[in-house]
Amino acid sequence: MKTKLSMVVLAAIGMVSLGNAVELKTTGEAVLYYQTVDTGANSDLFQKADSAANIGLRVNVAGDLGNDFGVGLEGVALGTLGLEKNLVSATMQTAGNSGNLNDTAISQAYITKKIDNTTLKLGRQVLPASVSPLAFSEDWNVFANTYDAAVAINSDLPDTTLVGAWVSGNGDKARSNLVGGAVQGGAYMVTAVNKSVKELPITASYYALKDINGADSGDAIWASTKVDAGLPVSLALQGGQISPSNNLKDTNAFGAEIGAKVDMFDLGLAYSSVNNGALGVVNTGGVKTPLFTQMVANEGAIANDADTVVLKASTAVGAGTLSAGYGMTSAGTTSATVNDSQELDLVYSFKALGTDMLLAYVNASSDVSGAEDDNIVRFVSRYNF
Template identity: 40%
Template sequence: MKKALLLSVVASTMIMAGGDIAPVEPVVEAPVEVSGWDFTGQAVLYYQTRDVWGNGSLFEQANLADGGNRVGNSIANAGIQLGAVNKDLFYGIGAGVELSGLGTLGLEEEIVNGTPQSAGDKNDAEITQVYLTYGIGNTSLKVGRQLLPKSLSPFAFSEGWNVFKNTFEAALLVNTDISDTTLVYAFVKRANSVFNLSNWSEINDDGVHMGTIQNKSIENLTLTGTWYYAPDMLVTEDVNVLWADAKYGFGSEYGLVLGLQGGVVMGPDDLGIAGVNDTTAFGAKIGGNFGMFDASLAYSSVDDGAVPIHNLGTGVKTPLYTQMIFNQNSIKLDSDTIVARAGMKALGGKFGIAYGYSDIGAGAYMPAVTGNVAGEGEYSELDLTYKTKVFNDSTTLFAGYVYQDDDRMDDTQNMLRFWARYNF
């Protein structure tokens, strides 16, 4: 019987820093002899519209009229993704490949102004995954273009909010020889953009090394520590990221779980450059399930360091417990944030509501995009969502509404997002 432990099985059972605090027990299935290729695929329709902080209206096609100001922002995509995996090509070596195609179906000419994601041109495709795997004993290796989950790599992960997930060019090594302990090493070199899957760039010229250790020796307690090392990332100086996560399940009838997270992005202390200083962050979350309802409360605090607490591969989302649909730019630097969430199972799906409030300092993150302003302020966001599965669970439907209020802006912003995802 083959003794290879596939990387995909190990990664899916791990709970690492920055992930959901709900406890998930690892399940390692006995290796099974597999021959031939397994094929998978998904087709997606995706639509989003917002009123751009009062500079337009929902469902209006954006353009550069009205004196050069945008008067709306409606975007849409159609996508198809095909994948194939062979877990044993020969001598325990496996392989996987994935092709992602994105198009507009002509919608940008009549209904919307642009697309949320592309693969180069408006109608194009990109090889988003191609990798080799090998396992021996309790050690597995995966090398090539691949997905990296946030639970495994909290500062370089594949984001799932757009049409398709972005990927990384990396080598990933996992070992479970030590009882109740998982050891992970990764070398990450390049990542593609979550907005343009064909736009590949180096995270760091000399790559980024990641080491993670997780231990579950104590009942109901999961301890995880992660270290990133990026040599010469600041021209001639190294960058180190230390991130820790602890989750404790109280074992009550409501499944209450407490999560704590925190860490530091350490830049050079001897450069003497203004603004080049460490960034520290802390977060806490408690939540549980109450029959058909669930609820949680989360808090995060990030100081005014030089590097934001976010995904190094995309520069968009964060590993913080307080991450909502649209609030990332208000929480990742010089900000204190609190988020309350609740969910209810009804009408064949799940309704969700989340409210977040951020007290933003003068050193907050300021990306160079429309609608961002400098200075201190207060930010709040309301998310309303509904998600369900239909057609024998082969198709997932999502609808979301976001309301944003930033007192540094002249107006509020409303956003609607809809998508349908069919798996085959």
């Protein structure tokens, strides 16, 4: 059914383009993604059984259809180029539910319509965390997950942008899987971004959640701001609450982050605190959190019943930027980990051979007696066109 629908959309775009001389813009990227993990015991870095890889191609076609209508279509192809025969045993992402390592999927297919100061966007699309902090597209994997959504953006009010949406299925690890996170039935969302005070822009979101794990429904609020007063030190704040039905305990979260530039270094200190509510503070359509303390792999430790501090630093090195982060999480007795944990991230982002490359090393440890550290090495190369 998905293939048939995709062919119909492609044919429709082609006919509109030919019949009305519509100019369509094509963009995309080619990606090589490799990750290996050492979790101790019989695990080891660069061992086939502990490594995963993908070769991916993403092509996006978008254009103006006239009369304030627009259209967009994006397809992805994900495969391994046979790497599973010698170097890896798994993939980071799959395209579809066929079980094949090499497959394709339609990751975006939407129509837009502008009416005065309101823009409507209907279909499968990317949702940015800046306006949808609890249901957003995550870009850490080969390709970002997308959502079936109906979105309305209005700018009638002075210095204010209003966003209303119905958010439904998403695709993450398996791109055609239309459920994810803790919410199975979708969500209504309203977000307001106000910049009346230039130095103190505020973003606030409300979600009405359907079919939460363990509950019939629920509500969530989330707000954030970043003080931009021209001071040497920047300050950002965030906080929210997730309230499931069925008399389940509310989840409350707070976060703060300060940053400063000292000589050649950009420095940061982030803090988050989440109580032991029934649900974790996690992207309802993915795996990451919106918390300032989110690192490469610590989402399981920080999302519920945990206090976390993260130190950050970055500086230009050679053709790129070297970033380092060290996080410490103190877990409560009901947290998913039930143990204090630490994570060290070293990430080097650079340009080489006409591509954007990323090389990352992660060391994660905990205070579990006898437990060995987890080590992750990740390499990503992206060619954008």
